[in-house]
Amino acid sequence: MAESLADYEPLARDVLPAAVYDFVAGGSGLEQTVGLNRAAFFAITLTPRILTGLAKPNPSWMVLGTRWELPIAVAPMAYQKLLHPEGELHLAAAASRAGIPYTISTLSSVPLEKIAGVAPSWFQLYWLRDRRVVTSLVERAVDAGCGALMVTVDVPVMGRRLRDIRNQFALPPDIAPENLVDKVTEAHDAVPGVSAVAAHTASVFEPAVSWRDLEWLRSLCPIPLVIKGILDPRDARRAVEIGADGVVVSNHGGRQLDGAIASIDALGPVVDAVGKDCVVLLDSGVRSGLDVLKAVASGASGVLVGRPLLWALAVDAVDEALALLGREVRDAMLLAGCADLAAVRELSVGRATWPIWS
Amino acid sequence: MAESLADYEPLARDVLPAAVYDFVAGGSGLEQTVGLNRAAFFAITLTPRILTGLAKPNPSWMVLGTRWELPIAVAPMAYQKLLHPEGELHLAAAASRAGIPYTISTLSSVPLEKIAGVAPSWFQLYWLRDRRVVTSLVERAVDAGCGALMVTVDVPVMGRRLRDIRNQFALPPDIAPENLVDKVTEAHDAVPGVSAVAAHTASVFEPAVSWRDLEWLRSLCPIPLVIKGILDPRDARRAVEIGADGVVVSNHGGRQLDGAIASIDALGPVVDAVGKDCVVLLDSGVRSGLDVLKAVASGASGVLVGRPLLWALAVDAVDEALALLGREVRDAMLLAGCADLAAVRELSVGRATWPIWS
Amino acid sequence: MAESLADYEPLARDVLPAAVYDFVAGGSGLEQTVGLNRAAFFAITLTPRILTGLAKPNPSWMVLGTRWELPIAVAPMAYQKLLHPEGELHLAAAASRAGIPYTISTLSSVPLEKIAGVAPSWFQLYWLRDRRVVTSLVERAVDAGCGALMVTVDVPVMGRRLRDIRNQFALPPDIAPENLVDKVTEAHDAVPGVSAVAAHTASVFEPAVSWRDLEWLRSLCPIPLVIKGILDPRDARRAVEIGADGVVVSNHGGRQLDGAIASIDALGPVVDAVGKDCVVLLDSGVRSGLDVLKAVASGASGVLVGRPLLWALAVDAVDEALALLGREVRDAMLLAGCADLAAVRELSVGRATWPIWS
């Protein structure tokens, strides 16, 4: 049984095929950034407040026009049927029960409409070579009632994930990118020295996307637009200028540019650059309710949580995991003397003397 | 046999039931702050002085109107019968022989009056849901001759201590919170996935305490009032304003908000904030006489020592342990050229280049 | 098979005689600088840019009047027949196919003219006691069409490489310094407590070289002159003053002064000191395409790569290794949103919180 969100990883490792475990856990290159994401969270300390007369903190989160139970969204993650027979449907329904938004990946293994049918969702867009498909995906997401469009801009191509290459990782035949037209793809072909999922994205993703394309998307998109994968404050400022409603400070969980700065270390300058002009979310390395507080105290409006929820999905424990995460957030708020997220933002944030790994 | 205070932990581990060891040793969450407390002490260096013509340093400590042999008090710690058949009585008597104050916990497993009968004591107050009990505890402490009231403000609820949850930790039937009315409690019920002691505190502690309540307590309390569990200098300043005589800079030994700043790292700003307006004590991570010097040189008036004394209690070596601790303090003062605590406060405090673990 | 440049070291270790492995891998003294070179690269983080509309980055490098495919040259390394029967010829031909310059060592185990015949080359000069040989080597390099003369100034004598001393490392009879007159040398005599290659260099290298000698060399040398082994910005400035076209910021891969600053840490001040007055290259510790980007983003014009290419040579995989390295550079540029090296230079460079080893 799990007593903290971190407990699911070893449990999942025990039940998953090694190549699937690696696909989820892994990062690109030497996985420096995977490590940095964790180290940077450990390095942060909080200074709790006392005697605030608080019995029950309220972690509810107002973002992009909606109020949620927690300052947490499920990060967009491809092919969730790898982890559970019902895949996205199962995790999305749990998110809905927990009162947090679910982000549907372009590469979901269940059609987006079905997922949006079970949970209030955001839709994550990868820019595909065929622009008509881009337009159609946006329309489908809007029609399905998605509350926001999150366009991911840090995947011109997939980062070289050496584990997948070594594992010749490919999708099993019954799992496919259900939102796309071609469902039998390179992603299914195990080839020595190749990650089949990387080969697939190389064939369908447009690498050469520009700010001009984003302006076009902005004009096209009637719902809030969030840009995911920003680390440089100059780019964050540009996002505001083209009318984005939000940005996600993210290094894609260490899966794209290895050696990229830890997201949480990149957060401050981005927050300073955009001020109140757009919403700033963060992902990469959030592993506990405490980390959620650390991110919010460091200036994030809220966070996306990735891998931990896939580990819970793999062991059929998503409701428990989300309950635990909510509990960790509320406990940390109570112990830090924070009635609400605004109070969390007022906490003093420090830096640990020396590395302490749990 | 023990040659340093640090020696008692492995000795105690050998003799204690694993769940009791864990209850004492553990912290909340991933125990980041437990680790930070130690790392932060290791990181501090002192620059000794020479040729001060000193044969025998005087570590005696004037605090809250009384002079003690050492700048050390026994930290309030619940249920000491877990470690020794006589529990609090045994440790308190040793403290008395050593000439240092003993702090009686609200959750002592011996009635406070009995303990105060064997040793000059302070009384630690947890704020209970039933305010009449709060009033009565204060009156009893005053009547019993306690020299100070130390109100602990960092436990609105108990931090999630995963070891206790995993161990389904509960009190044995013969150990109870003897100061409280209800002695057969949730703390005795082993329930899967639950720390029984946490369940008990959740039922009896008032989580929503405010500064206004503290003002009320101040008006009620005829003896010196110390607030335990302050880390933010703004809160320390507020403590002065409501008339507190002292504060304890403490993260509760890493048992409350995991990820909280190390107490010793929080000390400087608190000392700067309160100046000479109240006494500043420190706990969390003190493991040797050297650490006592590091704390005092960093601005603390004196320290509370927690776990190390419980380890000594478990192996029936409290007199030896306190003698050793006193010796470590005196040795370190002599080698640092410090005639008294005022001289310790003048030492230069530095920071080690790199982590050195003992 | 190798999926990253770093993969060749363990592969080579498996096939090489231990003493040859040690000769290549080792550094001087306690190998502090060998470690620092790696740690300093790990410590650097990059902040990628997005939406630059880039499909295919162009890593081509204009240096010393020539354009190359990558901002990478093969570092000069002695006696490559130790690793492959064809030695230098094999690696140089691969460099040529990859479109990058090959640097011929004074101590090559194949005559320089032969190497220059198979690849566009630079010639690395060690200053020998017999000045006529120096003059003759320069003339031979120029006649052979070498594009630059790289004079190495950090080897007055060889650093004490304890592995070689412990191994009594000596050259096998069929490997010799083919550019020199005396080919049967001290380098072949295994003597207890002695590195034979060090004994040989002690006998033929001139330790007492000065800036005056460099001025003489400059006047003598009709091709671009690069000074290899500069770490102090004052020396870099001096190099500009005597008319050098370039400098290599290098600690010789940790093989000369143990305890020397990591090259990448020395880079910034050197770049500041010389401005645009000469080309600044860097070596020591580059192990991946990502490291190439880190170096360029930190101010280097390009880098030399040493040991990794010898490991590839040992397992007969130089074409694959150079292709992989090129791919790593292009991938990293694409993921960092950099169309060309000028864009790489504009990236923000940060420092990791804490050590992360891959």
Place this chain on the structure above:
Amino acid sequence: MAESLADYEPLARDVLPAAVYDFVAGGSGLEQTVGLNRAAFFAITLTPRILTGLAKPNPSWMVLGTRWELPIAVAPMAYQKLLHPEGELHLAAAASRAGIPYTISTLSSVPLEKIAGVAPSWFQLYWLRDRRVVTSLVERAVDAGCGALMVTVDVPVMGRRLRDIRNQFALPPDIAPENLVDKVTEAHDAVPGVSAVAAHTASVFEPAVSWRDLEWLRSLCPIPLVIKGILDPRDARRAVEIGADGVVVSNHGGRQLDGAIASIDALGPVVDAVGKDCVVLLDSGVRSGLDVLKAVASGASGVLVGRPLLWALAVDAVDEALALLGREVRDAMLLAGCADLAAVRELSVGRATWPIWS
């Protein structure tokens, strides 16, 4: 065989009784300062210079009116017969052959006159309770021709060295403090829980020495006076004021105040405080010729070397060790481009990014 000074420790460990090994290797308390001394040296980087036209560096050292071959003195160390049948005589003769000063300990196991007869020596003075013995020791040292009097001020009592306490360390009957009147001492009595050597010093050393006593000593002492064991710049300044010719920045190799700042970290402020008004030496943690350069580049005039020479003594290799140390110094100077110690002082000193242990 040894190829670096660091090699002698494991060799000695193999041949020495464990308690003797511990007596030499150990420090006080948790040995934090023993570790800090090493870490602080590893943390220092040097930036070598080039093309200085140097064939043979000159490490000779002018100090207190005498020129020596190296900027190194043998640190005063008690009871050297523990390591070699001839003890001090053997090491002193080797120092003499190597052209460096030998410091005779008050607690030498050979009478000081005998040692001064085989080597140019300094005499180290511990302040004894019987002031007539102090006077007599100074007179004897002067009469024996000692070149300086080094008074050690960081041993009011011996630091608690837990290894010695655990080992009940005592001197064998044939080893005694030969300079003292009482030669059969507490140092010979093995008592549980006691270090016999500490008990002996407690009985004969005067703990309460003051600056006033030093003034008296200064007036008494016709030869240069050096104060050993200074870390605080205020004390260094005071040393100048009472007319000391030199100070040794030292934490006694981590054997006195555990938690004391690393000597090399304390050096800079001391050098700034005394300027050219007296000579500044350093000890504690010097383990190689490179460390000697690091110390001199950081501002020391020269260093004392302690334990490494005892390890060499234990394996009867003192000539070899001193030759190796000299070679390491000269090699490092040559590779750093330093003709003499003045040039070493001009080197840039940096700090390594991250801990690198050899």
